Amino acid sequence: NGAAFSKVKGSQSGQDSTRWHVVRKFLGLTSGHNIPVYLIDPLILGLVDKDIEQIRSSPDGPSPECKYFCAPRDFTTFALLDKTWKHEVGLFRTAEKMGFQWLKIINKDPRLDGMDDLSGMEIPLHYIFKLASHAIHLVVFYERSGNFLWHGPLRLKQHMDRKFVPFRKLHFGRYPGAYEKPELLLVSIDDLKVQIPKNPSSFLEEMSHSRFLECRYREARAFFQLYPDDASLDAVEFRKKAKSLLHLAALTLNNLRVKFWLSSGTCLGWYRQCNVIPHSKDVDLGIFIRDYKADIIPAFQNAGLPLKHKFGKVEDSLELSFQGEGDVKLDIFFFYEEDDHIWNGGTQAKSGKKFKYLFPKFTLCWTEFVELKVHVPCETLQYVEANYGPEWKVPVKTWDWKSSPFNVQDNGVWPIDEWDNVIQIY
């Protein structure tokens, strides 16, 4: 009995029955067209999360008061999985008949962007349905290679009404985002039946660092124009092995919930050519030392990757190397945060010499690489330039990790009595 219910709502101070009504109408619209939307509004999910036990236990119970959908807001955010609906004109006709004004934001399909010379249809990234003073922001999620969901940025085109809604306040769309596929739960809140992520707090946590970076496909194409790709059998083989090693490493570290990112040559390969550099001989990952876990070494060994060497120690310059299939090595560098920079260390086994590689501070973004959702530094250019210098665009085949890097510094020598511990070779 929505009308009676809303009467109660409206009478309460600081509450907005308009919002509740608009949400109800919107849910009616989507269920009428069999479009399975789910709620991702961070403010509401935040409130819901506090009461989640109670909401879960009484999926049908009537609400004594309007706790969630009546706080006065300009908009409420929902999500839609692209593959669960067929883009149909009918939805918009019904919406108009119900009094909604709507806006569609479309753009290029990033899943085709990486491909030479394909032009698909533009895909819808965001919809906004406005009724009276309230708007529904519907974010369209797409499945990407690497088993994750992606939503696009919200960019207005020239002719669009910039004042349709307060765009800057929207919670989604400033950047593209990457998410795991959520498990959904049908709940009844404020007498509205609505799907929400089963675990709202982990969704909100995920949202806080969901920013996604697309590979620079156009620049990568330009790079290959200048330096044609190595199509030799060796290159094909190496890429295949590097890819499967990276998949295995990602699986292992994700299981341990250890955050990692593409570093050194692997990061350069992603940034410069959207692919593994075929003449690199290993796969490089970075991990913040604060995320270090003792389980890492046994976990890799269980995954079939024996430890090849271990340099340094947790307090200083830690570096692990694992032996992958067929001569491909997995190098894991641990990064130490200082006030104004971040560094990782290197060790020369025969001399005990220490090296230090300095980077400007960075945050982590998601990207898609060799069919994997992985982290890279968001400030990739600074990261790559720090490591490889301004000439990073030019391929270099001979590389000495002790002298070639742009950011290498001597860092003294390990005391002899520590060698047994800080230089372990298997």
Added chain:
Amino acid sequence: MDEWKPNPTVKPHKKRSWYLAWKYKLMNQRALRKLCQTGAVLFLLVTVIVNIKLILDTRRAAYEEEEESAQDYDDEMLNVEAPRHPVNNKKVLDVEVYSSRSKVYVAVDGTTVLEDEAREQGRGIHVIVLNQATGHVMAKRVFDTYSPHEDEAMVLFLNMVARGRILIFTIKDEGSFHLKETAKNVLKSLGSQVAPFLSWRDMWTFVGKKGGEVYGEKHAKSPALSTWGDPVLLKTEVHLTSVEDAECHWPDTELNRRRKRFCSKVEGYGSVCSCKDPTPIEFNPDPLKDNKVFDVPVAVIAGNRPNYLYRMLRSLLSAQGVNPQMITVFIDGYYEEPMDVVELFGLSGIQHTPISIKNARVSQHYKASLTATFNLFPDAKFAVVLEEDLDISVDFFSFLSQSIHLLEEDESLYCISAWNDQGYEHTAEDPSLLYRVETMPGLGWVLRKSLYKDELEPKWPTPEKLWDWDMWMRMPEQRKGRECIIPDISRSYHFGIVGLNMNGYFHEAYFKKHKFNTVPNVQLKNVESLRKDNYETEIHRLLGEAEVLDHSKNPCEDSFVPDTEGKVYVMFIRMEQEADFTTWTQLAKCLHIWDLDVRGNHKGLWRLFRKKNHFLVVGVPASPYSSKKPSSVTPIFMEPPAKEEGVAAVPAVAAAEQT
């Protein structure tokens, strides 16, 4: 326009033809004078001087005109992909139509919508259809009515054009040699006065409304067998009607809105645009129970053959268990009309900027399409690959749904294909029967994602290698001894006649008589026996049961196989080693099955039907099944043909490689 540069290859050609025309004329004049013998030498000289001046003037004039018309072509070049220029609320269209031996063009309101002066092509009658309300070009066709049967195609096409459309005709080179009475009558019924009398090397232009008025017609008779009629240029005006009058009044539904958009843009699709009783564009075939391929993406590889694509998509969307949301059409090039067809059916389409040339272009288009398919459907383990010139059997998805688990579980499999290279009307019999073959037939097949991603994509032939993608996929380096599963009766039918590697004769000989399953819901027989080891057991069982044929008879003769039904027979042919197909090729030739290369074999064994009996051919001693040969039987050996025949076959083989 400002950047236009004269095309050096065109100018001299054009100049010469004008020059020659004048020269012949002038020589005739001179001859007359000579014959009459009335002119004095002085007078002759004066005439010559005048004539020379005339020639020079004409040359200059021709040159200038050349430059002018060439600018039109430049326009055309810019508009090559989008000839449907908008006409702003104008009620009258200026139409120019030019017909000559070496060049035709049509300009509508100053925009060239057709221009063809290429040598050795474009011969015959060019037809353009304009929308009577907007003036947009809706169809452009050329019918080489110098050659047989093309006039029938033209009649078919003209009959499909809706009443009220504006039709423009022009002849390039020769268009009358095989223009038969029926076709002439159709042209006459459109209002042409000249068509019934069109003859050898006449030039002709005609503009008229279907079922309505005639806007103009020009004709130039060829004076002699060895020469062409003079070029003719027809300039006329066409009055546009209102948009209302030009459209059908179908009920306003989403489907009809798609139909309307389509029908106002293109012509030549027959009843789909009929006002009275339009053919459906949504098919809703029965869903399949327990459909294992409902979520498998379907990539349709297309070029610029929109009529084929239309036919193909109709059959695809009519197949039981089809899931239109999984279909993507990949169009090689920025062609509008194929995209219009895709949108008519509410499917998604992707255009691909052509890279490379000929076969390499096809190959690059395939790669891009496959990569895009797996990007768009990242969860998919397989993709169905189809081409625009295939009919799809009603039980295509049912066939795949019953067999796809094999591709998932049996690593010795390379693909599942809907096509049996040896499945002709007289050699295929059992819709429930499957085979394992060492060749990869293509023409409607399923590709495993891991095969593509891990093996094929990384080393796909680069554009500078002018390889056919399918020949490359068949190479041992790629196939690595794996096999494909095929049905006895094909689930696809190859109807394409005009294609890169196709011609009418070739199609007639090798594709027309192919058997195509039309029975719905066929329950496949003993699918598990197609697994690697099970299949060997099955073959041994079959060979054990098979009756050995009389090897003293001629295997090409019908009497070689007894007049029975439902029995299993075996014959042994000579096959010295794995790659010795001498006898097989001769046998294939006389059985009228695919003989251009070796197809459909499994360890030196071929399986087909003759007179409704299962017919096995074993190559001895190369085949491991040779042990089944009774010692009394001498394997049949057949001689390769005489030299000339072999030479004649060479171009056919080259043409066959694509398929």
